[in-house]
Structure formats: structure tokens, C-alpha cells
Amino acid sequence: MKIDYKLLTPGPLTTTDSVKQEMLVDHCTWDDDYKSITRDIRTQLLNVAGVDSDKYTSVLMQGSGTFGVEALLSTVLSDDDRLLVATNGAYGLRITEIAERHRLNVVSYDEDFANPISPEIVDSMLAADPSITVFAVVHCETTTGLMNDIEALGAIAKKHNVDFIVDAMSSFGAVEIDMEKCGIDYLVSSANKCIQGVPGFSFAIIRRDLLERCEGRARTLSLDLYDQWKGLEADGKWRYTSPTHVVLAFAQALRELDAEGGVAARQARYSGSQKLLVRRMKEIGFEAYIDEDLHSPVITTFLYPEGQTKPFNFQEMYDFLKAGGYAIYPGKLTEVDTFRIGNIGEIYEEDINKLCDLFAEYLQD
Numbered sequence: 001m002k003i004d005y006k007l008l009t010p011g012p013l014t015t016t017d018s019v020k021q022e023m024l025v026d027h028c029t030w031d032d033d034y035k036s037i038t039r040d041i042r043t044q045l046l047n048v049a050g051v052d053s054d055k056y057t058s059v060l061m062q063g064s065g066t067f068g069v070e071a072l073l074s075t076v077l078s079d080d081d082r083l084l085v086a087t088n089g090a091y092g093l094r095i096t097e098i099a100e101r102h103r104l105n106v107v108s109y110d111e112d113f114a115n116p117i118s119p120e121i122v123d124s125m126l127a128a129d130p131s132i133t134v135f136a137v138v139h140c141e142t143t144t145g146l147m148n149d150i151e152a153l154g155a156i157a158k159k160h161n162v163d164f165i166v167d168a169m170s171s172f173g174a175v176e177i178d179m180e181k182c183g184i185d186y187l188v189s190s191a192n193k194c195i196q197g198v199p200g201f202s203f204a205i206i207r208r209d210l211l212e213r214c215e216g217r218a219r220t221l222s223l224d225l226y227d228q229w230k231g232l233e234a235d236g237k238w239r240y241t242s243p244t245h246v247v248l249a250f251a252q253a254l255r256e257l258d259a260e261g262g263v264a265a266r267q268a269r270y271s272g273s274q275k276l277l278v279r280r281m282k283e284i285g286f287e288a289y290i291d292e293d294l295h296s297p298v299i300t301t302f303l304y305p306e307g308q309t310k311p312f313n314f315q316e317m318y319d320f321l322k323a324g325g326y327a328i329y330p331g332k333l334t335e336v337d338t339f340r341i342g343n344i345g346e347i348y349e350e351d352i353n354k355l356c357d358l359f360a361e362y363l364q365d
């Protein structure tokens with residue numbers, strides 16, 4: 001069965017044929033060949049992050065992005081730590097949920113989904129509670145497409161001498177992030193977002209000196225990032241079965257990111273598509289949910305259109321668009337009816353124009 005539609009979803013996303021081709025090999029996991037692929041990926045991730053290997057290290061972990069966030073929280077937070085999570089979407093709330101599951105000492109600042117996380121509120125919460133030692137936030141909240149200001153938030157964290165965790169799942173590779181300038185101590189992302197690989201593992205970029213302290217902290221065996229790191233450092237081997245096909249595809253995706261011109265070039269492509277999308281959707285009658293100055297180049301949330309003669313039916317529209325070659329994403333908000341369109345992956349302005357033509361055609365009928 002040939003499925004021929006492109007994904008306008010925030011990961012998994014549409015990958016290149018050359019990334020998919022890499023998965024036609026069944027690779028063994030123990031030999032030097034494979035270990036060097038893993039080693040190269042770890043080094044290249046530090047290059048993409050623009051950090052020095054003396055100061056930072058990268059760790060790969062089986063599973064989707066959530067497994068990576070869970071691994072990080074369980075591994076780095078000790079029983080003496082107290083975590084503040086600032087949330088303005090489903091992925092921020094998930095960080096709190098993970099922390100609660102692991103019975104970590106956690107408090108949260110829950111902002112309205114349409115607003116950015118306020119550095120002033122974080123500042124006052126950290127000032128009011130000196131027992132807080134770690135602060136976590138999502139960079140691009142994929143729920144709405146909103147970008148939080150991690151530079152301002154990082155400065156607040158540093159001012160209070162608090163470690164800073166950033167879930168950069170949907171921004172890493174799509175937006176230039178200066179980890180040192182933002183004061184990020186721990187960053188998590190995954191294979192199937194803006195590096196444009198396929199799903200199967202996540203990764204964390206961590207300050208070496210902080211990870212060194214984490215032996216024996218994780219409350220889980222398989223998700224122990226410290227043990228995984230030690231294994232990778234010792235002989236380049238993942239502790240348990242690694243997703244070999246995914247790893248090969250990811251190595252290719254990194255080469256293609258480089259060939260495109262790195263993160264700056266990818267950011268320019270994504271931004272061009274996203275701005276075109278918002279402009280054309282507005283002409284057709286779809287308004288974005290959040291203010292334009294808060295938009296990310298990654299994904300946009302749109303409100304259901306008003307003033308239609310018959311009730312708007314998402315499923316019907318979804319089927320129409322899919323038949324036309326594009327799969328979009330339902331909304332994740334409870335109080336308003338929305339849907340989302342991602343423009344990451346092998347998506348170009350030509351695709352955005354085709355998609356918008358389909359929307360216009362659908363609304364006309």
C-alpha cells in the first residue's frame with residue numbers, strides 16, 4: 001500500500017528519501033563501525049548546540065522524547081532538590097506529571113496557554129522559595145506553537161543560582177540556541193523533530209560537571225542517563241538494544257542538516273514557511289490562536305473559522321486535506337476549538353501554498 005501524503009505534524013514528520021534509505025540496512029550493534037556512528041552523533045549534537053565538549057556532553061536514550069525528559073528528571077534530581085516547573089501547555093504539564101510520578105519535590109507555575117512564561121513571576125517565585133534548586137521550562141510549547149524566552153528565563157535562574165532544564169524538543173535544530181548564553185544546564189530533544197530523523201530515541205545535552213554528580217540517583221534502571229552515559233563513554237555502546245535503523249537514519253539526517261547550511265539555514269526555511277502559512281490562512285479566514293510575536297517557526301495553532309454557513313467539521317476537513325496530500329494535527333486545547341499545522345521536516349513553501357489552496361477550496365464548497 002502506497003501512502004502518499006506529507007505530514008504537517010510536529011514530529012514524526014516528513015523525512016527525506018535519503019534518510020529513509022538508511023534504514024534498509026540491518027546493522028549490528030557491538031562492532032567498532034556502529035560504535036563510531038554513535039560517537040559521531042554524540043559529537044555532532046554538541047556541534048549543533050554550539051557547545052564545547054570539555055564543558056558539555058551528550059547522552060542518547062532509547063524511546064521517544066518523553067522518555068528522555070523522564071530519564072533526565074529521574075537522573076539529575078536528588079532527594080534534596082526542589083524543582084520549579086513553569087508550564088503554558090501540555091508538554092510543560094507533562095514535566096510536572098513526570099516529577100510527581102517519581103515522587104520528586106516539585107512545585108509549578110501554571111500560566112495560561114496563550115501567554116508566555118513570565119520571567120518576572122519566575123523571579124518572584126524563586127525569590128520567595130530559596131529551597132528551589134532546579135527550574136524547568138519548555139522552549140517551544142508545541143501545544144500552541146508559542147516560544148518561551150529562554151534567555152530571559154535562564155538569566156533569572158542564574159541570578160538565583162538554580163540549575164536550568166530546557167525541553168527543547170521541538171526547537172533544537174530549528175532555532176539557534178546559545179546554551180551558554182541562556183545558562184542552560186540540561187537540554188532534551190529527540191530524533192524525530194527538527195533534526196528530521198525518525199522516531200526511536202531522545203538525547204540530552206548536559207553540563208559534564210553536573211552529570212558527574214548523578215551516579216545512583218535515577219529511580220529507574222532503563223532510564224538511568226548517568227549509567228547510559230558511562231556506557232557510551234566507556235566503549236561507545238548503548239546499554240540495552242539500540243534502535244539501529246533509527247540511529248543510521250539520524251546520522252544521515254545530521255549530514256543533511258549540515259548540507260542545508262546548519263541550524264541558521266533551517267531556521268530561515270521554517271520561518272519562511274510559517275510566515276507564509278499564517279499570512280495565507282488569514283486571507284482564507286483562519287486566525288492564529290496566539291499573538292504573532294509569540295509564534296515559533298515550527299507549528300501554528302489556528303482557531304476554527306467563524307461565520308461559516310454550516311458547522312465546521314474538523315474530521316471532514318482533515319479527510320479532504322489528507323486526500324489532497326497533507327495530514328494536519330488536531331488541537332490540544334480544551335476551552336477553544338483549534339487545529340495545528342506544523343511546517344517542520346521536508347516541507348517547503350510550495351507545500352504551504354498547495355495546502356492553503358486546499359483549505360480555500362474546502363471552505364468554498
Ligand SMILES: *Cc1c(COP(=O)(O)O)cnc(C)c1O
Binds near residue numbers: 141
Ligand atoms: C514532541 C515533544 C515532546 C515529546 O513527546 P513524545 O511524544 O514523547 O515524542 C516533549 N516536549 C515537547 C515540547 C514536544 O514537542
